[in-house]
Amino acid sequence: MAQTNEDRFGLPEVDHQLIEDIEDLVSKKEMGMVLNIVLDLHYADLAMLIERLEKEEAQQLFDWLPPNQRADVLLELDYPLRTVLLDEMETSEIVEMVDEMDTDDAADVLSELSDELTEEVLTSLEDAEEVRGLLQFGEDSAGRLMATELVSAPQHWTVGEATEEVRRLAEEVEPIYLVYVLDDEGILQGLVTLKQLLLNPAQTTLKAIMETEIISVQPEMDQEEAARIMEKYDLTVLPVVDANGKLIGRITIDDVVDVIREEAEEDLQRLSGISFGDEEIGDSVLAVSRGRLPWLLFGLTGSLISAFVIGNFTAILEQVVILAMFIPVIGSTAGNVGVQCAAIAVQGIASGDIWASDILKRLLKEISVAFINAIALAMVIGCVMLVLKLSGWGEMAGADLLRLFETVGISLLTCILMAASIGSGAPLLLHRHGIDPAKATGPFVTTSNDIIGVMIYFSIAQFMYFR
């Protein structure tokens, strides 16, 4: 990726050749030469390079990096490798590295360590108190996404004083887009952008120029919701306040972009039947297998139930064996319709476009769509049967094609309507009961459609052939 028409002023590129060269140099312990090359890389590229090295070489190279580079690189690495590297480090090395990080990143890394190790690191950390505070918040809360590094100023300060404050904190707070304006109790009252600091005379008070229509969130809010708010209102930073309105941190857009990407990947994995939705490319075979097996077993149980449903109809199958031909037609069509409906419902709920109260409206619409498509599909099957009849295949196979068409057509119509209702209704019901629909919808919809599909098909067949 990204090799085509991207310009990099002075930034070398990571490709297969570079990876091979580094791999070779690292195994020959050529530390000087390796550092010479990799310290010119952007830390995101360096992380990508390390992800692609063999485990031993990755550890060796990471070990050679200076603490500030280690901090930047570690934060870019995905989970399995990140834990491997952390496990190899001395406590003092971890402290030195974490001290280079912003408080939100520090909390992120510490939350992956054992409780004792976290305590050990915290006792030696510069920002121990802030990081400890962040670790109090739940793993997926806005509080864990926020950094405590920010620039704030009392409302009576002037533009000149605020500029001085930006200067003082320039090193520590990165990036700075604006200054938060607080009252004497630390309650957030407004914000002043750097642009306004540049544009206004030094003696103007902040109170006179501050923007007071601010959107803020509380630290307990779910990260995905905080991300959605920043996305919706096109925000680059979002202040976090406690229940009293006191400013306690800020969330920056780069962290939120990661949340959006991770959320989307998780939803896709969950809908595709990967049980926990956090499979990483670097995970071991056993870890991947463990993540995928639960829903496969659930699906197997469902299809075994379908098997027993069919088992109950062996009498009819023995007489009209041709009915077996259409088991995949019914099953896969119902499955496809169900998945389409479920995907749209899950997506609409996640984006806030579908509200819990919309359930009847949604069902009506989905059933209308399903009805149109079912008629179209039934017509295709009708045409196929007609061709078969004209070609004499029916007589050859001893099949009553008209009755077969009636059976398959009516079953298909019924199954599609049912699949659409389950596919769009299930996520909305889950959502209404406070369950994230992305977590359970996918395999549930496919499996229940499978079972109900064969039930409907054979019940209708029973009626059509033995009424």
Next chain:
Amino acid sequence: MAQTNEDRFGLPEVDHQLIEDIEDLVSKKEMGMVLNIVLDLHYADLAMLIERLEKEEAQQLFDWLPPNQRADVLLELDYPLRTVLLDEMETSEIVEMVDEMDTDDAADVLSELSDELTEEVLTSLEDAEEVRGLLQFGEDSAGRLMATELVSAPQHWTVGEATEEVRRLAEEVEPIYLVYVLDDEGILQGLVTLKQLLLNPAQTTLKAIMETEIISVQPEMDQEEAARIMEKYDLTVLPVVDANGKLIGRITIDDVVDVIREEAEEDLQRLSGISFGDEEIGDSVLAVSRGRLPWLLFGLTGSLISAFVIGNFTAILEQVVILAMFIPVIGSTAGNVGVQCAAIAVQGIASGDIWASDILKRLLKEISVAFINAIALAMVIGCVMLVLKLSGWGEMAGADLLRLFETVGISLLTCILMAASIGSGAPLLLHRHGIDPAKATGPFVTTSNDIIGVMIYFSIAQFMYFR
């Protein structure tokens, strides 16, 4: 959404009550009262409100809004409604509204109009030349994402002069995070952030303080790739340069966040078998049906092929009717495994974690995972058969349970390995041939697994029962 613990200083909230009230007031033509309420709303909330009104009320309310509000709101609206509202507007109204927009947004809106209307609007537009330039770039290119509004300065300028330039353009360019530094030919040489302008003495030259390690892109690059670059390098703005390195625009993070979200939604829809991956909640029943039908027909064709495969084995089915029971087990398990593998492969390719050259490594890993899971599932089936045998069900149904288990077990193992190979191999092969794997993978994998599944199952059954 977002009603729980979000703080809004002075921003009213959009809920069912407000929507009903507005609907009522609009239908009574109470323009003054309506504007009184809605002009206090953030434009993103106002857009959400309009999306939820009936079509007539939505048009009426939009019609009442002043041009600058219209511009903000229109850009937040989703497609079907956006087009409906644009269709109702006079050319002069469109010009007035588009003049309020940044060039990138203006190009976005004009691209939705007919060619004649676009020409008409362009002749009266203030930034006609810039917008016309943007319209030259392909719909999904970085060039269409960029705005031409930015602050740039020659390298010999001082901090004081650059600050003056920021002041001059403050109204027009929003937001301003940095100043691009150019040489005499307009070639991008570096950048200076507003923070640096605040921190450095007024007489310092930009050349002395500018950052020269810059990442930039060319306008022909795909939007998704530009988004990935901003995400990877944690950028808030990304400069766009032409083939000679001349600065022509900038992409801001808020637009990229939308690209990331849309890309994720599109991938999810495509993998779920929605043919074009751009279904919106507001689309009409017919539009939705049209988007979903193609892959349903494709899937139906696939399952009809499966039906004929089974039709070729009616001789064996007539004798061992119990084989029909396991058609859903084979089909759905192979389907589930295929979808899991395909989802991970598509995702890894999209995020750049899987490279085209990784194909053999990926296949080996996926087949290992599949093998472990296949053994686990076969053991479950073995246990079920054992219980059936002990309960005497086998004799009752006249089935040779051991032979049935051998047949189903071997078929399941074979089908799962095959499904894993197709599920993970197909996206990589498509990617290698320059086709976006998200576009074709989903239904192709499910359908081919269906067909090959029944083929393998009945071939193995034929061998086991009639060797």
